[in-house]
Amino acid sequence: MSDRTLPLRRRLLMSTAAMLTIGVVAAGCTSNTPEAVNDETSGNQNAASGSNDETGETVTIGFSAPAADHGWMAQITAAAKAEAEKFEDVELVVAEGTNDVSVQISQVETFINDQVDAIVLLPFDGAALTPVALKAMESGIPVINVDREFESPFAARATVLGDNYGMGVSAGTYICEQIGDNKDAVVAEIAGIDSLPLTQDRSQGFADALSDCGLDVDNRVAAEFTVESGERAASNLLQAAPQIDAIWNHDDDQGVGVMAAIENSGRDEFFVVGGAGSRNVMEAIQSGDSLIQATVVYPATQGADGIRLARLVAQDKALTDLVEVEVPRKIVLYAPVVTEENVEQFLPTAFQS
Amino acid sequence: MNSNSTPAQVSDPVGSKETPPQTSPEDNRRDHWALRLLTASSAGRNLGLVLAFGLLCLVGYATAPERFIDVDNFMTILRLASVIGVVSIGMTFVITGGGIDLSVGAILALSSVWATTLATQTLADDTHWIVMVSTALLVGAGCGLVNGLLVAYGKVVPFIATLAMLASARGLAEILSDRRTQIITAQGFADFFRADVVGVPVLVIMFALVAIAGWVLLNRTTFGRRTFAVGGNIEAARLAGINVHRHTVMLYVLVGVCCGIAAIMLMARTTTGSSTHGTLYELDAIAAVVIGGTLLSGGRGTIGGTVLGVLIFTTLSNVFTMNNLSISAQAVAKGVIIVIAVLLQQRFANRSSSP
Missing domain, CATH: 3.40.50.2300 (Response regulator)
Structure with missing residues (x-):
């Protein structure tokens, strides 16, 4: 049979192989891609400390981020947990990291049902998580958006972005x-x-x-x-x-x-x-x-920044170094150059690749 | 590919071409002595490829004369081609034998990661870096064995069996490495595999050895003849007394070992083991094998063609980088080359296959 069927089968085989691999690649990219990076801010001596750090009313913060599938992302969650540990008045609920958008949405819904005081969310896909973030905001829970921005400005009380x-x-x-x-x-x-x-x-x-x-x-x-x-x-x-x-x-x-x-x-x-x-x-x-x-x-401590902001918002506090009464709506982090001179400041929060 | 595809694969390509002394325009043309001579030689069978490769080098020479025509640059091309080259040679065997292996990249990643885990590296420190090399080879062979058993005795279609291996081997590699890049600390390993022998990188020598061994194995041994037989007509092969199950297992183990070798080479090239190693190698290898003139349906295969196919793709990306062209432009050119090479291949193959 068939000089005729063979090429067809061959073509099918190739294209199926291609599609499959494209799927694999797409998954691979997303996991590896996102701004791989580093961190600096938290943990150094310059980082915030002041009257805001005094123990206040205890708040529960829900935290959800993509799967820790590369060094930078692993550091995001690790730094966020470490930051929450520093505060007696923060109870952090960390959802299992996932690259499945629907799972992440259900995690946020759980936070809403549990009536947490604030949510820190590094969405796997900013657009896909926008509706559920809106829902949280509408039900009165402030959402702090980290790294990948939502599509609607109404979906987050504050946003922390790398640059x-x-x-x-x-x-x-x-x-x-x-x-x-x-x-x-x-x-x-x-x-x-x-x-x-x-x-x-x-x-x-x-x-x-x-x-x-x-x-x-x-x-x-x-x-x-x-x-x-x-x-x-x-x-x-x-x-x-x-x-x-x-x-x-x-x-x-x-x-x-x-x-x-x-x-x-x-x-x-x-x-x-x-x-x-x-x-x-x-x-x-x-x-x-x-x-x-x-x-x-590209700071891997932005999740930790998110925790701090969430705490302030939930406790009705302001950023003490600003004149403003309220926490700012958007913070874009600086991308500092690390050289031999200042490397010691940055090493403690560097991520393991 | 479903299970009833086997008889079809078999009957066809070789057979249909050998059939018939009907007169066609093709026949008249092939009588020309120069053409006959050309097409009779192996270079002739790969003529389309040789032309494509020559053209590519010409473009390289025209656009970047001093930088392209440079011993150092050729060594770089060969060094970059060596890893995917070794994988493709293994793939040539499996495809010639009527199968396919989609898991090569994943096996490579798993081998590299397993060979660079802390435990293996510590063991290697205490004894010799050969421990890392054998770990990579064993993991490769082991994965190949699983593939082979599934295909031969489990009656799982190769496409699916190796697809499953693709997913699970890379997943296991990610678990083992915690998705971290594992840096090789054994200095002896780097010293040996990253060295040059009279100006030729060890990796290139390994590629050459594997290619030669592959050629001999395919063209000069019983194993090779059985591979053609099994790929050409599995039923006939079985009736002729070949243990086709065992042979199929051996083919997948062979490609697994090639992945193990490639993993060692990639570990040397990058000084790391990583679960991201070998991403998409299955497609690159299949592309190289197919434009090399091996039939995707089995029964016909050529090592020389595969080597040329690999060299064409590697040279392509080198020439494009020389000219500062984007990855996207490269991808387009790659697609065009695959089509042109296969079209040329078919023309020449049709002429040369007549007795």
């Missing part, structure tokens, strides 16, 4: 400072998954900051946030650009592969700036003998 564009700006500005007046300097960029808005934001910020000092991105490659893709992209990049002055790598997870490729090439005429802020990159920065001179942080 992907700002990461690019910080990295670009740092490279400008290091390179100085050399307008011919070759700058290379190793991006993460190119189709994601967060990657586009990071790249845009980087390009904008560089053009501010008369530089541009001479070579750009994209990896997939995995060690292996980082190694592959960097290997090809190093062949494409015989001379480089600076490299910005968006993500410290894929950075392990990037550094393996650089080591293999034996090249050392450039310096590398990382992204996210993993522990091993910070340790490399601290050692001072690595090509990685700096990394820009």
Whole structure:
């Protein structure tokens, strides 16, 4: 039978295989993708302490975040729990991390039924969790939205966001400072998954900051946030650009592969700036003998910030360092550059990649 | 693929081409001596691929003359091709034998993670890094054995059996590693596998050895002939006295071992073990095998074609990076190349298959 049926079967096989794998990939991306990163704010000496920290009326806070499937996300939940421990007046209820939107919705519904005093929510998908967050707000429970924004401004009392564009700006500005007046300097960029808005934001910020000092991105490659893709992209990049002055790598997870490729090439005429802020990159920065001179942080402590804000809102307190009577509606975190000089401040809250 | 597909796979492709001395325009053309000579050689059978590869190199040369034509760059291409190359050679056997393995990437990830767990690494520290190497090989072989038993004795369709392995092996890899990147601490391991031998990376040498071994195994041994037989017509193979069940198991173990080898190579390349290693390798490997000229329905396979297929894809991404082109453009080109290579392949294959 059939020269005719065979190709059909073959085609079916291929396309099914393709679809299946696309499914797998999509899942893989989402888990690995999101702004992998680091943290800094909480736990350092500058962090909030003042009359607000005095024990007040006990509040119950519900916390829900996606599954801890990569270092940054694991740190989000760990830091949130650690922050809640510090307060005698906070009772934290942590829902099991999940990447299933419907499960996360039901977790929030449970919080509503249990009449918690506030909810801290890092949604797997901001749009999908918006309706249930609205429902919580309508029933009088303040929702603190972390990292991935809801679609409606009515769905959250306060929002804490990282700044992907700002990461690019910080990295670009740092490279400008290091390179100085050399307008011919070759700058290379190793991006993460190119189709994601967060990657586009990071790249845009980087390009904008560089053009501010008369530089541009001479070579750009994209990896997939995995060690292996980082190694592959960097290997090809190093062949494409015989001379480089600076490299910005968006993500410290894929950075392990990037550094393996650089080591293999034996090249050392450039310096590398990382992204996210993993522990091993910070340790490399601290050692001072690595090509990685700096990394820009995407705080993994924003969940912990969410806990603090939720507590304040539930207790009717304000941010004491602001004049305002109420907690602000939106806080966009800064993306600081970690170098040998300030690395010690950031190490305690770095995530393990 | 459902269970009744087997007889169909069998009867076809080789058979239908050999059939008939009817006169067609094709026949007239193939009489040209130059064409006959060309198509008779193995280079001829892979002519479409050789052309595509040559064209790609030409584009590389035209757009980035000094950087592309450079020993270092060729070594980089070969080094990047080596991991997926070893996987694809294993895949060539399974597909030639009438099966398919969707779990190669997941097996690779599991092998790499298992070989780099704290326990294995500590054991390796106390004894020798060979412990890590054997762990990876054993895990690969073990997964392959499970696949093979399911397919041969459990009568599970290869597509489904290996799909299940894809899911569970990667899941197990994630559990073992807690989804963390596991960095290899054994210096001896890195020193050995990341070294160069007279300018050629060890990884490239491993790829070459696997390719040669694969070629010999497929073309010069009983095992190879049985593989063609089982893939071509499983019923006939059984009647001819081949233990087709045992042979099928061996094929899946073979591809599993290849994944183990590839895991070791990827561990060396990235200095890590990770549950994200080998993502999508199943598609890359199947694509390389198929554009290489191996029939997806089994019965015909070529190691040389597979190697060329792998080289084409790796060179493609190198040339695109040289020209600062985006990943998306690369994906489009990859698709176009698959189609063109297969079309050319079919033309040449039709001519050369006549006696």
